[in-house]
Amino acid sequence: MFDKILIANRGEIALRIIRTCKKMGIETVTVFSDEDVRSLHVREADHAVHIGPSPAPESYLAKEKIIGAALACGCRAVHPGYGFLSENTRFADEVTKAGLVFIGPPASVISLLGDKTTAKRLATQAGMRVVPGHPDPLNGIEEARIAAKTIGYPVLLKPAAGGGGKGMHVVVKEADLEPTFTTSQNEARKAFGDDRIFLEKYISRPRHVEIQIMADHHGNVIYLGERECSIQRRYQKIIEEAPSPAVHRDLRTKMGRMACALAEKAGYRNAGTVEFILDPDGAFYFLEMNTRLQVEHPVTEMVVGLDLVELQLRIADGQPLPLGQEAVHINGWAIEARICAEDPERDFLPSTGIITRYAPPRGKDVRLDSGIEAGSTISVFYDSMMSKVITHGETREAARHAMIQALNRYHIEGVYTNRDFVNAILNHPAFAEADLSTRFIEENFNKKQTERVFNSEDLHFMVMAATLVYHNRQTLVRDSLKPMTAKVGQAHEEKPFHDYVVKGEENVFQVRLSRDEISRHWSVNVDDHPYRVITPHFEFYRRRIKLNIDGQNQYFHLQYRENFIWVAFCGITRTFEIYTPGEWHLVRHMPTATREEKNDTLFSPMPGLILDIKVKKGDWVYRGQDLVIIESMKMESGVSSPCDGEVKAVHVQAGQTVETGDVMITFES
Ligand code: ADP
Numbered sequence: 001m002f003d004k005i006l007i008a009n010r011g012e013i014a015l016r017i018i019r020t021c022k023k024m025g026i027e028t029v030t031v032f033s034d035e036d037v038r039s040l041h042v043r044e045a046d047h048a049v050h051i052g053p054s055p056a057p058e059s060y061l062a063k064e065k066i067i068g069a070a071l072a073c074g075c076r077a078v079h080p081g082y083g084f085l086s087e088n089t090r091f092a093d094e095v096t097k098a099g100l101v102f103i104g105p106p107a108s109v110i111s112l113l114g115d116k117t118t119a120k121r122l123a124t125q126a127g128m129r130v131v132p133g134h135p136d137p138l139n140g141i142e143e144a145r146i147a148a149k150t151i152g153y154p155v156l157l158k159p160a161a162g163g164g165g166k167g168m169h170v171v172v173k174e175a176d177l178e179p180t181f182t183t184s185q186n187e188a189r190k191a192f193g194d195d196r197i198f199l200e201k202y203i204s205r206p207r208h209v210e211i212q213i214m215a216d217h218h219g220n221v222i223y224l225g226e227r228e229c230s231i232q233r234r235y236q237k238i239i240e241e242a243p244s245p246a247v248h249r250d251l252r253t254k255m256g257r258m259a260c261a262l263a264e265k266a267g268y269r270n271a272g273t274v275e276f277i278l279d280p281d282g283a284f285y286f287l288e289m290n291t292r293l294q295v296e297h298p299v300t301e302m303v304v305g306l307d308l309v310e311l312q313l314r315i316a317d318g319q320p321l322p323l324g325q326e327a328v329h330i331n332g333w334a335i336e337a338r339i340c341a342e343d344p345e346r347d348f349l350p351s352t353g354i355i356t357r358y359a360p361p362r363g364k365d366v367r368l369d370s371g372i373e374a375g376s377t378i379s380v381f382y383d384s385m386m387s388k389v390i391t392h393g394e395t396r397e398a399a400r401h402a403m404i405q406a407l408n409r410y411h412i413e414g415v416y417t418n419r420d421f422v423n424a425i426l427n428h429p430a431f432a433e434a435d436l437s438t439r440f441i442e443e444n445f446n447k448k449q450t451e452r453v454f455n456s457e458d459l460h461f462m463v464m465a466a467t468l469v470y471h472n473r474q475t476l477v478r479d480s481l482k483p484m485t486a487k488v489g490q491a492h493e494e495k496p497f498h499d500y501v502v503k504g505e506e507n508v509f510q511v512r513l514s515r516d517e518i519s520r521h522w523s524v525n526v527d528d529h530p531y532r533v534i535t536p537h538f539e540f541y542r543r544r545i546k547l548n549i550d551g552q553n554q555y556f557h558l559q560y561r562e563n564f565i566w567v568a569f570c571g572i573t574r575t576f577e578i579y580t581p582g583e584w585h586l587v588r589h590m591p592t593a594t595r596e597e598k599n600d601t602l603f604s605p606m607p608g609l610i611l612d613i614k615v616k617k618g619d620w621v622y623r624g625q626d627l628v629i630i631e632s633m634k635m636e637s638g639v640s641s642p643c644d645g646e647v648k649a650v651h652v653q654a655g656q657t658v659e660t661g662d663v664m665i666t667f668e669s
């Protein structure tokens with residue numbers, strides 16, 4: 001076995017690989033950019049080599065620097081992780097030429113399967129059905145028009161070299177084909193340096209199901225079951241699970257054997273994933289093959305009980321697979337949720353900053369693959385995915401429940417995250433019923449409504465959490481104001497109950513708290529619904545609390561400012577105002593202050609690089625019209641006008657970087 005390897009990656013996946021290396025007694029070397037000096041993957045590795053400035057092309061994508069570091073440190077092999085150089089044919093080739101082992105398939109295989117059109121041809125030869133479409137990259141718009149007409153709208157334009165959903169666009173009618181084709185080409189050129197586009201029939205409500213395979217250098221190929229990754233946004237996976245609720249035993253065997261047949265035909269080695277889309281009637285079509293370890297590999301590990309990174313290392317070392325197909329068994333169910341720094345309330349704009357508070361979820365059914373800790377910086381340079389929460393249970397329902405609890409307990413402060421949105425998906429009845437498709441989010445959530453439907457009990461729980469925290473805090477403040485009073489003999493001065501009026505966003509709740517001083521249990525009435533509550537650890541400094549309500553533990557996130565308490569629970573977020581009945585009497589008669597909003601300035605909503613400004617001084621603009629395109633964390637976002645009006649001045653220019661809140665454009669409205 002290798003005694004030392006280099007990990008050409010960062011974040012959670014670098015840490016994931018380090019973990020297995022430690023277990024196997026392999027020394028690790030990581031590389032890092034300026035931005036990552038203090039990051040976890042630098043600290044956790046045995047050695048770390050600085051390889052350049054923060055932009056990925058000058059560091060994590062700089063092949064020579066990485067290979068140079070591997071040689072200088074005496075490494076024997078290179079693990080590319082996912083993203084970055086993991087599917088780069090030239091990198092794999094150069095690593096091998098430098099006398100190092102590339103932990104992945106041979107360069108020639110990456111090149112064959114990395115091009116989606118050649119991969120589809122190979123899949124057809126291996127006996128698979130592929131998504132109907134034009135077999136080759138399109139030579140111009142005319143060819144696209146004919147192909148689309150033959151296949152029938154809607155069609156999906158896809159970059160041949162694609163990955164991460166970039167450059168993919170649906171076209172529903174011929175009139176949109178030409179402009180969309182150009183957009184796809186431009187995006188593909190930017191993302192992959194290759195603007196070849198091909199076209200497929202757009203399947204309307206499929207599931208995404210993929211097969212994990214492993215192939216060694218001795219002719220053995222096995223499949224480790226499937227994963228379902230239908231919950232996606234912008235063609236990017238958000239929640240994944242194994243097994244798939246739509247795949248029964250026979251279908252698994254069929255898909256698995258086909259995936260292995262393709263691997264054999266391609267001369268595949270190491271870990272790989274064959275992606276399919278699955279029709280409601282059980283027909284499946286080959287999409288693409290990913291020639292690397294995937295983001296969602298942990299759900300497979302949890303159900304088959306294998307360490308995929310360990311298998312990758314053993315295979316790369318020339319060892320035969322330690323098990324055959326008959327020894328692969330699926331136990332229970334696993335779900336993964338990707339936690340990203342983005343703001344669901346602002347159309348998932350990336351969010352950057354320093355993690356000021358951090359409390360990871362723990363538990364025997366919870367696994368956290370994280371690249372962050374308190375103090376970590378989330379920068380504009382890299383992917384917005386910070387960590388992955390993985391839960392396991394005997395059944396899908398148990399794994400789902402464990403995930404909801406884990407997300408309720410996972411506290412990240414300092415950047416916006418998709419945690420509550422992901423939790424809303426997990427709590428959605430359609431998710432619970434496994435009624436999944438790649439359009440799930442589109443069908444069940446919309447731009448304004450990132451929440452799920454909820455019942456009055458959920459709301460009552462949140463009201464209780466807010467009121468108890470408020471009460472506790474008032475009591476603490478009151479006690480601290482009279483430090484000189486003797487405490488002895490005062491216990492019975494306490495009132496038997498405390499009433500509060502809690503104003504929610506749509507309702508007003510009457511809450512009565514009373515505490516049994518002996519058992520220390522609370523009896524809580526919310527609008528005359530009685531609950532029994534125990535406050536086991538009233539741990540609040542991490543902004544999360546645990547309450548035992550009617551015998552069940554529940555976890556909440558809270559933040560307060562005066563009478564306002566913000567609460568998050570099971571994907572619902574609400575702000576409550578809390579008053580004593582006396583205060584409420586006064587507050588109710590006060591005029592609500594109307595905040596005067598001045599909308600004559602366009603501020604930058606995030607840090608990033610300005611790619612394009614679509615207007616100039618004197619132009620008339622409409623509210624909602626995209627005016628500036630900003631790139632941040634590998635994503636381009638349009639920033640839209642806050643008002644109708646005339647552009648008075650443009651304060652920024654393309655190519656410039658901006659911070660959150662920088663003035664970009666002013667208007668005369
Ligand atoms: P998976 O199929 O493993 O779920 P994704 O398609 O979501 O993976 O991509 C995995 C990671 O690699 C993501 O961080 C994604 O942004 C990144 N990525 C994928 N393809 C590319 C690419 N061609 N260039 C750069 N980054 C990529």
Ligand code: ADP
Pocket residue numbers: 131156162163164165166200201202203204206208232235236275277287288438
């Ligand atoms: P990437 O390399 O970006 O992962 P894929 O070809 O795997 O690209 O497609 C990503 C996602 O886009 C799939 O998981 C699926 O949800 C959707 N998709 C791809 N092709 C089609 C299609 N022909 N019809 C409908 N959805 C598709």
Ligand code: MG
Pocket residue numbers: 275288
């Ligand atoms: Mg894919």
